[in-house]
Amino acid sequence: MWGRVRGVVIGAVLSFLLLYSILNIYDTLHTSTENGRDISEARNTQSEQVLYTHENTEIPSTLSPLELYNQDRKLKVSKDNQLWQDPNDPAIHAATIELAAKLLNKGKNQITLLLEEYLYIGINNIIEAQQIYARDMSGSSKDLSKYLSHYVGSFAVQHSDNLQHVMEIVSETVPTDAPVHGAVWEALIEYGDTDPEHIYDFINKEICFMDDHTLYENCIHGAGHGFAMLFEPEWTQATEMCTFYDSEVIQFDCAGGIYMVAFMKKNATASEICSDALFPASCYRAAHLHFVARNGDVRQNPCEIESRFERRGCIWAEGTNMNSVAVCEKYYRPDMNTIDAFDYLSCVEGALTFSINTHNFQEVCPLYAQPSREYPAELKMICDAKVGEYHGSRYPPYLLEWLTELK
Numbered sequence: 001m002w003g004r005v006r007g008v009v010i011g012a013v014l015s016f017l018l019l020y021s022i023l024n025i026y027d028t029l030h031t032s033t034e035n036g037r038d039i040s041e042a043r044n045t046q047s048e049q050v051l052y053t054h055e056n057t058e059i060p061s062t063l064s065p066l067e068l069y070n071q072d073r074k075l076k077v078s079k080d081n082q083l084w085q086d087p088n089d090p091a092i093h094a095a096t097i098e099l100a101a102k103l104l105n106k107g108k109n110q111i112t113l114l115l116e117e118y119l120y121i122g123i124n125n126i127i128e129a130q131q132i133y134a135r136d137m138s139g140s141s142k143d144l145s146k147y148l149s150h151y152v153g154s155f156a157v158q159h160s161d162n163l164q165h166v167m168e169i170v171s172e173t174v175p176t177d178a179p180v181h182g183a184v185w186e187a188l189i190e191y192g193d194t195d196p197e198h199i200y201d202f203i204n205k206e207i208c209f210m211d212d213h214t215l216y217e218n219c220i221h222g223a224g225h226g227f228a229m230l231f232e233p234e235w236t237q238a239t240e241m242c243t244f245y246d247s248e249v250i251q252f253d254c255a256g257g258i259y260m261v262a263f264m265k266k267n268a269t270a271s272e273i274c275s276d277a278l279f280p281a282s283c284y285r286a287a288h289l290h291f292v293a294r295n296g297d298v299r300q301n302p303c304e305i306e307s308r309f310e311r312r313g314c315i316w317a318e319g320t321n322m323n324s325v326a327v328c329e330k331y332y333r334p335d336m337n338t339i340d341a342f343d344y345l346s347c348v349e350g351a352l353t354f355s356i357n358t359h360n361f362q363e364v365c366p367l368y369a370q371p372s373r374e375y376p377a378e379l380k381m382i383c384d385a386k387v388g389e390y391h392g393s394r395y396p397p398y399l400l401e402w403l404t405e406l407k
Contacts, residue, residue, distance in 0.1 A: 065086040065088060065089070066079060066084065066086070069084070069086075069087075073172050074172060074210070074212040074214075074215055075167070075168055075171050075172055075210050075212065075215055076168070077124075077168045077169065078164070078165065078168060081162075081165040081168055081169070082122075082165075083122055083123040083124070083156060083160060083162075083165050083166060083168075083169050084122050084123070084124050084165075084168075084169060085120070085121055085122030085124065085125055087122075087124065087125055087128060092121050092122070092125055093125075095118060095120075095121045095125070096121055096125045096126075096128055096129045096132070097129075097132070099114070099118045099121065099125075099126065099129040100129040100130075100132035100133045102114060103129065103130070103133040103148070104133065111148065111151070112155070115152070115155055116159070119159060122169075123152065123155075123156045123166070123169045123170070124169050126152055126155075127149075127152050127169075127170070127173055127179055130148045130149055130152055131149075131176075133148070134148075134149065149176050149178035149179060149182075150178045150179070150181055150182035151182055152170075152179050152182065153166075153170045153178070153179035153180055153181065153182030153183030153184070153186065154182040154183060154185070154186035155182075156169065156170060156179075156183055157183050157186040157187050157190065158186065158190075163187055163206045163207060164206070164209070166183050166187075167180070167183065167207060167208075167209070167210070167219075170182075170183045171210060171215050171218075171219065172215060177218050177221075180218060180219055180222055181218075181221065181222035181225055181257070182222075183207075183222070184207055184208070184219055184222030184223050184225065184226055185222060185223075185225040185226035185229055186226075187206070187207050187226070188202075188203075188207075188223065188226030188227070188229070188230060189226065189229055189230065192230075194230055194231065196240075196241060196244060199241070200241075200244050203220075203223055207219060207223070208220055208223065216250075217249070217250060217253050220245070220250050220253055220254045220257075221253045221254065221256060221257045222257060223254060223257065224238075224242065224253070224254040224255060224256060224257020224258045224260075224261075225257040225258070225260070225261055226257075227239075227241045227242070227254070227257070227258050228257065228258040228259075228260075228261035228262055228265070229261065232261075232262075232265060233262075233265070233266060235258060235259070235262045235273060236277075236278070238258045238262075239254075239255045239258050239259075239277070239278045239279060240278070241254070242254035242255045242258070242278075242279070243278070251279065252279055252281065252282050253282075255278065255279035255282040255283070256279075256282040256285060256286065258282075259273065259274075259277075259279075259282050259283045259285070259286035259287075260286045262286070263286050263287060263288075269287075269290070270283070270284060270287035270289075270290035270314075273287070274287060274290075274310065274313075274314070275310070276310075277310070277313075279313070280309060280310040280312075280313030280314060281312075281313035281314075281316045281317055282313075283313070283317075284313055284314045284316075284317030284318070284321075285316075285317040285320050285321065287317070287321075288321055290302050290314075291317075291318055291321045291322060292321070292322075298322070298327075301330075302314065302318060303315045303318055308339065311343070312342065312343055312346050315331065315343050315346050315347045315350070316346040316347065316349065316350040317350060318347060318350065319346070319347040319348060319349065319350025319351035319352075319353075320350035320351065320353060321350075322351065323351060324351055325347075325348055325351045325352070327347065327351070328344060328347035328348050328351060331343050331344040331347050332344050341378070342378075345378050345379060345382065348379065348382060349382050352382060352383075
């Protein structure tokens, strides 16, 4: 079992190092970017009667290319949004493939000029080119690809005067949410005003205006990145911005965006940043190296913390970072009182919340039915929830209830 944990741990460390390289590359490119806003000159080659596939096979359609594109989207692209170009137009598609190939041979200092050369294919197809490029990358090129997935959102804001049009394009991309995070933090940096009421109004009206909860929550996570960049290195002041939201889930998601940047920008330990943090679960979730050393060795007791509030947030984050219910066994007690029970449950829920590995559910969820061992009734509540109910929300409701009890 611990062999599998070690594999997951090494993956977490690589993710930490990857995000660190992304932010370093962002700092380099952001200073050299030209802010020409020339996307309005993009070539519009839409056909309203014929949909072209990538194989140039004509498929009759009564819908325009944009209407077809919008069919399954939660946030529709406006008709006058020239950041969008028809991905099925043969010329646009060929240019998208061409851009993806050119990305293979460009260094980080050449990316901005290359993307500006291909503005005419639309931001949606620039994102597609980046994703084509990303599928075949490895090593240091993979690091650059991860950066690019954020940078295209930032790039779109730099080259458009219409934030609504930018958000329509970047808010619903697969398989990554990175473009919207890049767009939101760039918009906040350009806005520059740090007055809480002003910035809150700006976010809700100009950036995170979408009705869909999942898209909105993801957008606010990007705002957390922006707060971190605006208030660096005053992380507490940055996280106070998150308290303007009524929903505790949104607050935690916003704070998560801040702490991710904090750990990348500052060479500090979790005890330095997370001690007395307003949102300890968010903070410790971003503190990957608090749970595992750079060489992959698991830290056995990372949450021996005096504050019960901070400790429980740390325990939840331990389960999340390790992505394994095996680490939670040390919190189980045969005669668990309420506090111990909820510590154990917080760890289990952390392991299950973001897990795409069914082994976590298979290992822990049948246990509550075993008469030989007493488990809290809430374990059944966690396991009865479908996996999909956890996705789209970075923090499950039970954790928030259990944290509130300790405040």
